[in-house]
Amino acid sequence: MATRTAEVQRRIVSKDGHNKVRVDNVEGMVKLYLHDIWTTVVDMKWRYKLTLFASTFVMTWFIFGVIFYFIGMGNGDFDPDLSANRTACVVNVKTLTGAFLFSLESQTTIGYGLRYISEECPLAIFTLVAQLVITGLAEIFVTGAFLAKLARPKxxxxxxxxxxxxxxxxxxxxxxxxxxxxxxxxxxxxxxxxxxxxxxxxxxxxxxxxxxxxxxxxxxxxxxxxxxxxxxxxxxxxxxxxxxxxxxxxxxxxxxxxxxxxxxxxxxxxxxxxxxxxxxxxxxxxxxxxxxxxxxxxxxxxxxxxxxxxxxxxxxxxxxxxxxxxxxxxxxxxxxxxxx
The missing domain is CATH 2.60.40.1400 (G protein-activated inward rectifier potassium channel 1)
Known part of the structure; x- marks a missing residue:
């Protein structure tokens, strides 16, 4: 076989079919990617997708845990002189850690039974309903992106x-x-x-x-x-x-x-x-x-x-x-x- 000179040649497509053209100086690149968030998430590398999957759950648990904590604080649930005939918004939640655990148990439907919302606090009930709806949609989105990436003809x-x-x-x-x-x-x-x-x-x-x-x-x-x-x-x-x-x-x-x-x-x-x-x-x-x-x-x-x-x-x-x-x-x- 004739000897070939080993010259470095520019390529548009690599041997394995990947695009080798670098895109530079695009104004509003982040906005363009966020505008089509579904394609952006599906095209993510697996390490970023796993990070997104884990952070979606952890952040929603924490954010709604903080909301429940402030609801309890506003209702005076953490006061040491709380009267016996007064019902707390979230029973058995006294710290931010307890509010985080309540948020986790509610979203994952674990339901240990120790912490629960009383019917005397409409704001906490509304927050719980909003959490389940919002996080349900987020889980559907992230799970769908996982399945779409696995099933890609690529x-x-x-x-x-x-x-x-x-x-x-x-x-x-x-x-x-x-x-x-x-x-x-x-x-x-x-x-x-x-x-x-x-x-x-x-x-x-x-x-x-x-x-x-x-x-x-x-x-x-x-x-x-x-x-x-x-x-x-x-x-x-x-x-x-x-x-x-x-x-x-x-x-x-x-x-x-x-x-x-x-x-x-x-x-x-x-x-x-x-x-x-x-x-x-x-x-x-x-x-x-x-x-x-x-x-x-x-x-x-x-x-x-x-x-x-x-x-x-x-x-x-x-x-x-x-x-x-x-x-x-x-x-x-x-x-x-x-x-x-």
Missing amino acids: KRAETIKFSKSAVICRRAGKLCLMVRVANMRKSLLIQCQLTGKFLQSNVTEEGEKTQIHQSSVDFFMDSSGECPFLILPLTFYHVLDEHSPLTGLNAENLQTRDFELLVTLNATMESTAATCQSRTSYVPQEILWGYEFKPMLFSTTGGRYVADFNFFNKVKVTNDAVVLSNNTEKLKLEEDYKKE
Whole structure:
């Protein structure tokens, strides 16, 4: 395999599909995040989400405990000369700690029975009702965010694997760029569609230079336009013809070109019918000219097929002498002759 120069290239999308674009100097960023609080909470990292979950309970226990403490203080429940015929708002609550424990017992419905609200104090009754309603809504929100994060199709997309390198060789007489994709679970992915975006700097006809210009890259599976189901590792290909944004690419300029090929797989999960999306990207150093993927699907004596992932990223030099010699002009003449 040809030795590749280990150059550091800027990426928009990492190999595992994460966005690597940093957003700076956005006015009112906090306000924007709070305006869509549901998405903000769902997108939180787990350590922040667990902190939010714990603090939601602790803070509501403490806040309403303080309210009950001030209600008792205003009612004179803590006076040492409290008359025997006078009923306290919250019975057996004499300190802030006792008020906190009463708030905890009420919200979690533990009900030890030692501390309770008397019917002589309407304000305490109203506060208790407000606590149960407000904290119930807060618990629903936080629990729903937990379930939404666990059930996100993003986790299913992490079990979709792309080949580390893309290869360029001839397929069915045409020069093609190929990418291998595999489903790591036994559950099927149906209605699979692989699309690509070719990202590079560009100068418009008006002389304006754009840092990133996007061009669509179509990927196919064999000769059919139907969406395959991903049960076996599949190889998708893109034809490098005059309609391709990668036209003019050859073994020499591949080493010096500055671009990024973003590849996205959209699929439907058979078990839940939810859609998932997985993506990766390839820079020129990860595209191999004149190579093809080694076979990784084998049959056993028991009549079963085995997908050996030891060969998933393995490539070999193509036997096509025209591609190896990088004779693109001869390739074009051959294709034109077949069209005639």
